[in-house]
Amino acid sequence: MMHIDSFLKYLKFEKRYSANTIIAYSNDLAQFKSFVDSETSGISIENVNRNIIRSWIVSLASEKKTSARSIQRKTTCLRSFYKYLMREGIVQKNPTIGITPPKTEKKLPVFLTQSQTDYFVEESFFTADFSGARDRAIIEMLYNTGMRLSEAAQLKHIDIDLNSNTLKVLGKRNKERIIPFNNYLREIINKYITKKSELEMSVSGEDKFFVTDKGLPVYVKFIYRKVRFYLGLVSTNKKKSPHVLRHTFATHMLNNGADLNAIKELLGHANLSATQIYTHNTFEKLKEVYKQAHPRA
Numbered sequence: 007m008m009h010i011d012s013f014l015k016y017l018k019f020e021k022r023y024s025a026n027t028i029i030a031y032s033n034d035l036a037q038f039k040s041f042v043d044s045e046t047s048g049i050s051i052e053n054v055n056r057n058i059i060r061s062w063i064v065s066l067a068s069e070k071k072t073s074a075r076s077i078q079r080k081t082t083c084l085r086s087f088y089k090y091l092m093r094e095g096i097v098q099k100n101p102t103i104g105i106t107p108p109k110t111e112k113k114l115p116v117f118l119t120q121s122q123t124d125y126f127v128e129e130s131f132f133t134a135d136f137s138g139a140r141d142r143a144i145i146e147m148l149y150n151t152g153m154r155l156s157e158a159a160q161l162k163h164i165d166i167d168l169n170s171n172t173l174k175v176l177g178k179r180n181k182e183r184i185i186p187f188n189n190y191l192r193e194i195i196n197k198y199i200t201k202k203s204e205l206e207m208s209v210s211g212e213d214k215f216f217v218t219d220k221g222l223p224v225y226v227k228f229i230y231r232k233v234r235f236y237l238g239l240v241s242t243n244k245k246k247s248p249h250v251l252r253h254t255f256a257t258h259m260l261n262n263g264a265d266l267n268a269i270k271e272l273l274g275h276a277n278l279s280a281t282q283i284y285t286h287n288t289f290e291k292l293k294e295v296y297k298q299a300h301p302r303a
Contacts (some may be wrong), residue, residue, distance in 0.1 A: 008034050009051075058101075075110045084105075117257045126142070136201040142198070143216070153175050176273070233247065
């Protein structure tokens with residue numbers, strides 16, 4: 007366990023992985039260690055070979071509860087772990103070399119249509135009190151900036167510059183990025199701040215920007231439930247998470263001529279491949295236009 011603990015600390019303090027990723031990797035390694043202990047006689051996790059890892063993947067694949075995506079993540083976790091052990095001189099070979107996890111089915115991101123997002127503009131869509139102003143600010147913030155759920159929950163007043171129409175978010179691996187926004191969102195932000203100040207809730211500096219009805223800082227599940235409720239009013243899609251608004255932001259930007267590299271920077275993606283999935287949605291739209299418009303389609 008000593009090497010697992012040092013690996014997790016390495017991910018946290020040097021690689022600056024998110025808390026969720028570290029928890030997932032910790033669980034994956036604990037699960038793998040349990041498998042090694044039960045299937046071998048006295049072999050430590052540091053001394054396993056490729057066959058043992060293959061056996062673990064096969065056992066995971068045979069369990070209906072373990073998805074191909076989860077197996078891919080667990081395999082990635084082991085690769086990183088043994089790469090770390092090699093770097094530290096603890097092992098001489100990486101037993102994950104040549105290991106291929108099952109392929110996952112590529113699913114297109116779920117997003118809202120332009121007409122569905124138009125409901126957010128209607129004054130009657132949200133209540134006229136503080137709760138309505140906050141909920142509208144949450145929805146429009148996510149849709150107009152493409153920020154992640156965790157980034158919205160951590161947003162502070164000091165992060166928003168209403169003079170330059172920009173905001174600062176702290177993304178994955180503590181990477182900061184600046185996102186511009188339009189005058190429409192600035193107006194919504196100002197209305198929320200006004201409502202907040204009328205209830206004598208703090209609107210200064212380091213205080214969290216989004217708060218509950220009681221003035222407490224919002225938490226991730228709070229925003230998730232709010233988004234799910236409002237998306238349920240405009241969409242019949244099964245997926246109604248805040249990530250749908252992030253997908254919608256990227257898809258609408260791309261459909262309206264935004265450069266893919268610019269979208270990558272706005273979303274805070276580490277590489278372009280993560281952003282390119284949105285081009286598939288655009289292609290699907292092109293196919294629909296072709297079928298409707300071409301006389302021989």
